[in-house]
Amino acid sequence: MLPALLFMLTLAAAPAAAVPPPPSPSTLPDTLAQRALACTACHGAAGRATPGGYFPRLAGKPAGYLQQQLLHFRDGRRPHAGMARLLAPLSDDYLATLAGHFAALDLPYPPPERPTASAAQRARGEALVRHGDPARRLPACVACHGEGLTGAQPAMPGLLGLSRDYLNAQLGAWRTGQRQARAPDCMAELVRALAPDEVEAVAAWLAAQPLPADPKPAAQTLPQPLRECGTARVAAAGGTR
Incomplete structure (x- = not known):
């Protein structure tokens, strides 16, 4: 009994193991390119379109055209439930900025x-x-x-x-x-x-x-x-x- 008692007393006297701090949450860059990833999930990397062909290329199109279509999708003139939900909370000015981002991309075509x-x-x-x-x-x-x-x-x-x-x-x-x-x-x-x-x-x-x-x-x-x-x-x- 004595060795067991000494062992238990030793454990009680030992300092508690250090608990590692929780990992800090990763911080994404607050850039337009980062936010535009919501578009490229369907439209392909940097808006270059996808091999299936049903999602068109965004990169390099005229900014006025892109902005016009974003407004049409958001306001229901061009019906598409997914696009409408994605764009519903976005203002005219933000859509203009987003259109300008994709219009400025100069990427090779397939x-x-x-x-x-x-x-x-x-x-x-x-x-x-x-x-x-x-x-x-x-x-x-x-x-x-x-x-x-x-x-x-x-x-x-x-x-x-x-x-x-x-x-x-x-x-x-x-x-x-x-x-x-x-x-x-x-x-x-x-x-x-x-x-x-x-x-x-x-x-x-x-x-x-x-x-x-x-x-x-x-x-x-x-x-x-x-x-x-x-x-x-x-x-x-x-x-x-």
């Missing part, structure tokens, strides 16, 4: 998709993109989106570097009214004037095109073929609402 449409279908798509259809009073895509199809400042998006699936989805949304612009909604009218196979041809040709050496949007929007368009009027006035 290679174009391998052509899968027939040669005849691609030729029809190219003709509509470059020349439109004068007989139906349909302007060419290049008339608004630039000769290089890389968009134009302040608010005209580029059409290259997007997947065929994404282009088909957006053109289809214009046709069905799921995507809208300010009245008069010229994009909706133009796309509805195309046959379904023409929409597919345009998307197929665009998705297979490489980016030009300078993929940045043109410095200024070209004179619009349809000046009455609601979006064109807002862009000309320097607005985004």
Whole structure:
């Protein structure tokens, strides 16, 4: 008993083991790039888009266009439940800042998709993109989106570097009214004037095109073929609402 008693007394007299302090919480940098990670979770690293193609590239698009679409998502003009929830608490000024962040990113584009449409279908798509259809009073895509199809400042998006699936989805949304612009909604009218196979041809040709050496949007929007368009009027006035 004596050895056991001495052992217990020794333990009682020993100093208590030091308890390590709890780890300090990690502190994330309060930067716009850190906050923008909420966007890149879907839109790819630094907004460069994802391989699946359904989330478009954000990097390098005109700031006015990005801000305009953020406002549309937040305010319900462009329906998307996830985007609406994400943007609901954000102010106009903050969305403008976020748009400017992504617009300033200058990152390489991925290679174009391998052509899968027939040669005849691609030729029809190219003709509509470059020349439109004068007989139906349909302007060419290049008339608004630039000769290089890389968009134009302040608010005209580029059409290259997007997947065929994404282009088909957006053109289809214009046709069905799921995507809208300010009245008069010229994009909706133009796309509805195309046959379904023409929409597919345009998307197929665009998705297979490489980016030009300078993929940045043109410095200024070209004179619009349809000046009455609601979006064109807002862009000309320097607005985004």
